[in-house]
Amino acid sequence: MSAALVSMTGIVKDFTGVRALDGVDFTLRPGEIHAVMGENGAGKSTLIKVLTGVHAHDAGEILLDGKPVRFNSPGAAQAAGIATVYQEVNLTENLSVAENLLAGREPRLGPFINFRAMRRKAKALLDDLGIDLNVAAPLSSYSIAMQQLVAIARAVDIDAKVLILDEPTSSLDRDEVAVLLGLMRRLAAERGTAMVFISHFLEQVYDICDRMTVLRNGKLVGEWATADLPESELIGHMLGREAAALEQLERSVAGHEVADEAPLLSAKGLGRKGSIAPYDLDVRRGEVVGLAGLLGSGRTETVRLIAGADRADSGSLSFDGAKVAGHNPRTAAARGIAFCPENRKTEGLVGDLTVAENMILAMQAARGWARTIPQSQRNRVVAEFIDKLGIRPGDPDMPVKNLSGGNQQKVLLARWMLIEPKLLILDEPTRGIDVGAKADIQKLVAELSGEGMAVLFVSAELDEVTRLSDRIAVLRDRELISVLESEADMTTERIVDTIVAGGGSE
Amino acid sequence: MNNALNRVLANQYARRLMWPVLVLLVLIAVNIAVTGFDFIWPHVSDGRLSGAFVNILRRSAPLLLIALGMTLVIATKGIDLSVGAVYAIGAAIACQTIIDGTDQSAAGLIFRAVAIALVATAVIGAWNGTMVAYFGIQPIVATLILMIAGRGIAQLVTGGQIPKVQDSSPFTELGRGEILTVPVPIWIAAAVFAALVLLTRRTALGMLLEAVGGNPEASRLAGIRSKGITVLVYLVCGLCAGLAGLIGAANLGSADANNGGLWIELDAILAVVIGGTSLLGGRFYLLGTAIGVVIIGTLGDTIINIGLSDQWQFTVKAIVVFIVALLQSPEFRAWVFKPFKRRPAAPAAAPAEEVLAK
Numbered sequence: 001m002s003a004a005l006v007s008m009t010g011i012v013k014d015f016t017g018v019r020a021l022d023g024v025d026f027t028l029r030p031g032e033i034h035a036v037m038g039e040n041g042a043g044k045s046t047l048i049k050v051l052t053g054v055h056a057h058d059a060g061e062i063l064l065d066g067k068p069v070r071f072n073s074p075g076a077a078q079a080a081g082i083a084t085v086y087q088e089v090n091l092t093e094n095l096s097v098a099e100n101l102l103a104g105r106e107p108r109l110g111p112f113i114n115f116r117a118m119r120r121k122a123k124a125l126l127d128d129l130g131i132d133l134n135v136a137a138p139l140s141s142y143s144i145a146m147q148q149l150v151a152i153a154r155a156v157d158i159d160a161k162v163l164i165l166d167e168p169t170s171s172l173d174r175d176e177v178a179v180l181l182g183l184m185r186r187l188a189a190e191r192g193t194a195m196v197f198i199s200h201f202l203e204q205v206y207d208i209c210d211r212m213t214v215l216r217n218g219k220l221v222g223e224w225a226t227a228d229l230p231e232s233e234l235i236g237h238m239l240g241r242e243a244a245a246l247e248q249l250e251r252s253v254a255g256h257e258v259a260d261e262a263p264l265l266s267a268k269g270l271g272r273k274g275s276i277a278p279y280d281l282d283v284r285r286g287e288v289v290g291l292a293g294l295l296g297s298g299r300t301e302t303v304r305l306i307a308g309a310d311r312a313d314s315g316s317l318s319f320d321g322a323k324v325a326g327h328n329p330r331t332a333a334a335r336g337i338a339f340c341p342e343n344r345k346t347e348g349l350v351g352d353l354t355v356a357e358n359m360i361l362a363m364q365a366a367r368g369w370a371r372t373i374p375q376s377q378r379n380r381v382v383a384e385f386i387d388k389l390g391i392r393p394g395d396p397d398m399p400v401k402n403l404s405g406g407n408q409q410k411v412l413l414a415r416w417m418l419i420e421p422k423l424l425i426l427d428e429p430t431r432g433i434d435v436g437a438k439a440d441i442q443k444l445v446a447e448l449s450g451e452g453m454a455v456l457f458v459s460a461e462l463d464e465v466t467r468l469s470d471r472i473a474v475l476r477d478r479e480l481i482s483v484l485e486s487e488a489d490m491t492t493e494r495i496v497d498t499i500v501a502g503g504g505s506e
Numbered sequence: 507m508n509n510a511l512n513r514v515l516a517n518q519y520a521r522r523l524m525w526p527v528l529v530l531l532v533l534i535a536v537n538i539a540v541t542g543f544d545f546i547w548p549h550v551s552d553g554r555l556s557g558a559f560v561n562i563l564r565r566s567a568p569l570l571l572i573a574l575g576m577t578l579v580i581a582t583k584g585i586d587l588s589v590g591a592v593y594a595i596g597a598a599i600a601c602q603t604i605i606d607g608t609d610q611s612a613a614g615l616i617f618r619a620v621a622i623a624l625v626a627t628a629v630i631g632a633w634n635g636t637m638v639a640y641f642g643i644q645p646i647v648a649t650l651i652l653m654i655a656g657r658g659i660a661q662l663v664t665g666g667q668i669p670k671v672q673d674s675s676p677f678t679e680l681g682r683g684e685i686l687t688v689p690v691p692i693w694i695a696a697a698v699f700a701a702l703v704l705l706t707r708r709t710a711l712g713m714l715l716e717a718v719g720g721n722p723e724a725s726r727l728a729g730i731r732s733k734g735i736t737v738l739v740y741l742v743c744g745l746c747a748g749l750a751g752l753i754g755a756a757n758l759g760s761a762d763a764n765n766g767g768l769w770i771e772l773d774a775i776l777a778v779v780i781g782g783t784s785l786l787g788g789r790f791y792l793l794g795t796a797i798g799v800v801i802i803g804t805l806g807d808t809i810i811n812i813g814l815s816d817q818w819q820f821t822v823k824a825i826v827v828f829i830v831a832l833l834q835s836p837e838f839r840a841w842v843f844k845p846f847k848r849r850p851a852a853p854a855a856a857p858a859e860e861v862l863a864k
Contacts, residue, residue: 307727309727329726329727329728329729330729330730330731332729333728333729334729339727341724341727346721346723347721347723347724347727348724348727349721349724350716350717350720350721350724350725350788351720351721352716352720352788352789353713353716353717353720353788357713357716357717361713361714361717361725361728361730362728362729364710364713364714365714365725365728365729365730365731366729367710368731369709369710369711369714369735370709370710370711371710372708372709372710373710415728
């Protein structure tokens with residue numbers, strides 16, 4: 001076994017009375033891809049931030065190449081060869097690919113930048129990594145995935161010995177993930193770069209990682225070679241309980257009654273130019289309709305028309321026996337249509353407002369500003385939902401931006417459950433949240449539909465869609481190509497087949 | 507004791523107000539040191555409350571009105587540059603209406619003048635709000651139009667003259683009079699302050715405003731009538747500016763279309779920022795704004811009292827603003843307090859420092 005490149009021992013980090021890391025050890029060897037696993041709040045990000053110089057540790061020791069180091073700023077860590085690629089790409093979109101790659105190290109001609117040399121150098125760098133991009137094009141003309149690759153290429157060129165990838169794949173589709181993982185493998189094999197990989201997608205972790213370090217509640221659970229740790233055990237270690245929770249769910253979801261009556265919602269030829277082709281879709285009370293398709297297939301666009309978030313330019317919508325006209329989020333909520341958008345931070349929550357305020361926002365909006373929700377009622381419902389959904393920390397007066405992703409999602413769900421909607425639209429409610437919260441939310445969806453609520457459920461994770469849905473609408477290239485109805489069709493394979501076949505008909 | 511202090515500091519409103527209050531107390535202390543307790547302690551003479559601090563409050567009333575309206579606008583991620591011009595329009599309409607009347611002392615005429623001025627400035631505010639909310643024009647551009655055009659409108663109202671109201675007209679009482687020994691402008695400013703606090707904190711308006719300013723798209727999807735709220739806020743801001751113009755005109759007994767309320771928008775924005783409301787929108791602090799206004803008002807007197815010439819006015823103002831801005835910057839405070847935090851403090855004291863540093 002080769003000597004450790006990075007060795008962290010007994011790392012302790014405290015925040016305002018909370019111990020985020022409690023004596024954690026972490027070892028990274030040259031050329032390995034190492035996953036740091038754990039639920040949100042387990043201490044993954046804190047560990048990474050200590051390693052990258054964002055936070056200074058309170059106790060413990062970090063050895064880099066056998067020498068003790070202490071980084072007081074991200075710059076110091078970078079100078080020592082530790083580079084980070086985040087979920088959100090930290091580059092300048094309106095500059096060209098080449099400029100982004102070589103920013104700060106541009107080839108010069110006297111006082112001027114030698115743009116030709118810069119493009120040549122950038123091209124060589126990308127070719128070397130097997131990435132095919134036009135280096136003169138602005139970065140914004142490429143997808144997030146490609147931008148992600150540029151960020152990695154930049155890090156590699158700065159001669160990073162350690163590359164930290166924090167949720168790099170969460171907004172990528174399958175093909176893009178494959179490209180990214182391919183690049184990671186090449187870096188590990190050809191350059192001996194050591195990588196720390198953080199992802200919620202277990203499939204990817206198992207696909208690419210050599211070793212895993214599992215954290216829980218700021219403590220080290222253990223370190224394993226990937227081959228030695230089956231998925232169920234990993235989940236058990238992460239949750240600190242046996243992995244029964246997820247399996248139980250499958251049984252509780254299956255086989256509830258869908259009311260056999262006129263549909264609650266009926267879309268006829270509903271569409272919007274450049275966004276989603278006209279489609280028909282019915283949803284009945286007590287039914288969960290899943291929407292499946294690749295990223296960019298029009299899943300979000302489909303539900304946004306129903307939610308009134310975007311205006312349809314063709315077709316008609318009827319809801320609860322009445323034709324819907326003048327549709328917008330406010331009238332939709334008044335009718336009983338609730339919409340939890342895909343992007344919690346930018347479209348869902350108001351970060352500066354408290355947990356309680358975010359929860360009552362839709363209810364208050366429906367009442368208008370003059371009719372304030374009485375303090376006693378407000379305290380009661382907020383406490384009830386914090387308890388019911390298991391929101392942690394359970395402090396109603398904490399700014400919602402301080403909560404973890406899973407808890408934020410629960411706050412958003414509570415906001416809409418408060419108005420007791422007839423139809424609940426969930427766009428990627430489980431993206432980027434930990435396994436425990438994911439199971440909670442799936443369970444909740446099953447429960448709500450059991451009580452007669454209709455649910456439209458969008459998710460990139462196919463097994464989640466198949467597990468929860470009574471019917472599945474399959475989308476491809478901004479078109480609803482098929483609705484799978486029968487029990488036998490509720491499988492990942494059928495969905496994939498349908499998507500592939502849908503492509504053939506064009 | 508320590509616990510109680512922690513609880514107060516944990517309250518985000520208290521935390522935001524701490525630095526402005528501290529700066530104000532320092533300014534007051536400096537004045538007391540130089541001129542004695544008479545600075546802060548008013549006395550009654552001729553049936554009116556007087557004293558240096560009362561005068562500061564009286565002179566600050568128009569700025570306070572404008573800054574309060576500005577606070578609400580800034581909470582929605584907006585800004586209103588037209589308030590100085592609207593001030594001039596309010597003043598011009600009121601004075602012109604009064605001098606056009608036959609009996610400048612008639613109560614009916616004065617009520618009419620005030621009413622017309624307030625309705626007109628409210629309409630102008632609503633116009634600003636409509637441009638921002640319904641036509642999607644950036645607030646700085648939308649209100650810049652009226653910042654320039656407004657003074658032109660005021661000139662048209664007065665026909666290019668400076669209308670002078672007779673000193674005997676009761677209208678001047680708005681700026682010069684007193685009720686129960688307290689100057690009328692202070693009553694008006696206090697009443698508007700109380701009304702806005704009640705309007706925003708006793709109803710849900712404040713929270714919805716903060717939601718719209720904090721995240722417009724999330725607010726829209728939550729079903730908030732953000733456009734209506736935006737128009738309302740600009741309307742209130744216009745109304746406040748008009749009212750400020752009335753007080754200013756009543757104090758002078760005239761309306762100067764070119765110089766009335768000149769650059770007051772900048773002082774108002776300054777007061778809002780000193781008070782802890784971010785120009786990025788979201789959380790707003792009306793009490794903080796009020797403190798900011800008093801800081802700005804007290805500064806002028808302080809400069810004279812400590813024996814600096816009037817030319818120092820702007821420089822000293824800039825220095826104080828600089829200090830307040832630094833104190834409000836988390837980065838700066840973290841840097842300054844770092845040496846204190848590193849020391850292994852007693853367990854009870856540690857959380858308090860953390861909170862302070864936040």
